[in-house]
Amino acid sequence: MPDEPPPLSRAERRRRTEARILEAARELFARSGYDRTTIRAVAAAAGTDPGLVMRYFGSKEELFARVAELAPDQPVTGPAEDVAEVLLASLGDKLRGDLSGTLAMLRSMLTHPDAGREVRAAITEQQRQVAAAIPADDAVLRAGLIGAITLGAIIGRDLLHLEGVRDAKAEDIVEVLRPAIHAIAQSAPAHAPAELTADLAP
Template sequence: MSDHRPRLSRAEQRRQTENRILAAARHLFATLGYDRTTIRGVAAAAEADPGLVMRYFGSKDALFARVAEVAPDRPVAGTPEEVAELLLASMADKLESDAPGALAMLRSMLTHPDTGDEVRAAIAEQQRQVAAALSTDDAVLRAGLIGALTVGVLLSRHLLHLEGVRDAGAAEIVSVLRPAVHAIAQGTAAPDPRRDH
């Protein structure tokens, strides 16, 4: 019995192989981290030759950069209230996705400092936009605190698997955090109770 499936072109074969390699690399970087992931291990998981991995991607660093590419967030603009809601929606998106690329990036940036450059650049750009939209004198601090809160929540869910954060729905987490993010974005602050004594 003959096989009537159309033969794949070389370009299609290459694309399929690249996708298999990227999927294997995403999984290994996410589970093992940067240092313990090897080209040979990626090749074995992708059922490809290590030389092919090197030919397609050039180096482990270049392969990691492809796996951990940071998708740009939506531009941040508007009133402080609107900015808070944009940031909460972005957080919900990141919480809902399985995000193996993000997990690979988070795990590896903690153990391999160079891999965090792209992430820091993306976060810094968003924080500049947030600070520009806030009307307080300490807008840079407030933007940084919202960024730190977001990174902490994502680390707690995707990497540390902290009880509660790991199992809650994205909508529930965002609902609990909404008053805090709005308070930070809108410039409200609680007085220090120690000053009353």
């Protein structure tokens, strides 16, 4: 008869319970956002008591802070062509990785002030690095548009589940976006047709 495993220590039992709570919270915040996720729902999903969730994490805000995060970006340096490839590689990594923390942050950013600030701070820092590498007078605008495109790809596929995007592979999304990101980053002299420009003029 095999030996029974030794009983878990109190510290190990707590660690496992915390891990279950964090996993349940990450999934619920990503699916429902900050406002619609409750401590009671998190406790039920984790198979524990709401009071224990509060004892371990203090409040819903503190629990949210533990699980909601934007995946960190690597520093962006070098010429515009290299910067474009770094951004595309970073987008591909995000789309292939575990986005639950990022999705929790993105789903909550319009209703939860802290989430909105975190998203803006993370994006702004990278945009400044990108703008410094773009050889154009409107570099800040171009960097902002690149940020909007890459963020929109994540939101469109994994939050809005847009048709054509929701089932797309990360590498396919990156390949379709590659010409556009390079054109914006390298300040490519692409202009709208003259008749369209005339129609848009005030």
